[in-house]
Amino acid sequence: MxxxxxxxxxxxxxxxxxxxxxxxxxxxxxxxxxxxxxxxxxxxxxxxxxxxxxxxxxxxxxxxxxxxKIPVVQWQDSEQLLLLGNTITLAIEHNVRSKAVEHTPGFLQLAMPNHADQAAVSHKVIQWYKKQALADFARRLEIFSSKLGVDFKSLTLSNAKSRWGSCNSRKEIRLNWRLLQAPPHIINYVVCHELAHLKEMNHSPKFWATVASIYPDYKAAEKELKSWSPKLHIM
Ligand SMILES: [Zn+2]
Incomplete structure (x- = not known):
């Protein structure tokens, strides 16, 4: 009551x-x-x-x-979003013909016929983030896996509320698409963390030494990731 x-x-x-x-x-x-x-x-x-x-x-x-309290995203024109640690502005244009999504410096431009439909806007933006995340994370995995000398089998995106990444003994890596909102060095850290698990499936000193071999400043990154965490969940 x-x-x-x-x-x-x-x-x-x-x-x-x-x-x-x-x-x-x-x-x-x-x-x-x-x-x-x-x-x-x-x-x-x-x-x-x-x-x-x-x-x-x-x-x-x-x-x-x-x-x-961090407000949740309002899916409307001029809303501020995060992309790779930078703020970008959502620019929604009413357009009966086009359904284009375009990223220009500082902006994510959406053209859509139902521009006032917040669910449709949210769907479109999240789809775009997921697509970018997949390409972005794959590129980072390639770079750091060859540095570490490990092979991974596949990359899939996760939508977990509390986990940023996971991997299994089949060498399948899952990364949370929301990470695309974080600064690049934080994404790199999560990528290195999961890749290190392909060698050490635990959080032993040996595991952390493996992380450090490709990402020396992992302690600071781990802390930063924690402080970014609430902001990465506004979407
Ligand atoms: Zn771990």
């Missing part, structure tokens, strides 16, 4: 209330805001007293949430 409480400061606080079989009041900040788990027998006024006592803590947490 959705509630609004006016705090003594005059601020309005919105929260979701869930009554549970429990003894204490639990406050949780989630992606959608404040959620309160309260015992079934506690009265609304007792509950509000507790919220007022915790108001400072709640406000701090909610502020942090809005500061760090």
């Amino acid at each position: 959705s509630h609004t409480l006016t705090l003594p400061t005059g601020d309005q606080l919105h929260y979701q209330l869930e009554r549970r079989q429990r003894r204490t009041v639990g406050l949780k900040i989630t992606a959608t805001g404040l959620v309160i788990h309260a015992p079934k027998r506690i009265s609304q006024s007792q509950l509000e007293d507790i919220i007022v006592l915790k108001a400072d803590w709640i406000r701090k947490k909610l502020t942090a949430l809005t500061l760090y």
Whole structure:
């Protein structure tokens, strides 16, 4: 149940209330805001007293949430996208005849008859990213596999939410198409990481030494990849 409480400061606080079989009041900040788990027998006024006592803590947490929250892509004209670590602008043109997608410096230009259909725009853009990703990743795999002296069998794109790459004993490599949004050196790192697994199917010191042999600065790249991660998931 959705509630609004006016705090003594005059601020309005919105929260979701869930009554549970429990003894204490639990406050949780989630992606959608404040959620309160309260015992079934506690009265609304007792509950509000507790919220007022915790108001400072709640406000701090909610502020942090809005500061760090990364918005999802709106599939419309002039939206900013990421490509190889750079920002590009989506330029959508209404065109009844053409369905072209063109990448020019700083822009991804789409021509389509149903330009206001966000699902159609998203589909078209993601298709384009996947196509570019396949060509881009294949080229990097070629370069680094010959450096390392290993053969891989195939490259496929993945759509995983949390993994950037994987490989198996059949030497099949999967890379997340969303990586195409990351800077080239980060993509290279993921490529080298997966290729190193073709020699060492674990994360042992021997494995990391193999990674380092083709990508010396892997520790910094691993950290950078983590910090890029939320941004790479806006699409
Ligand atoms: Zn690994």
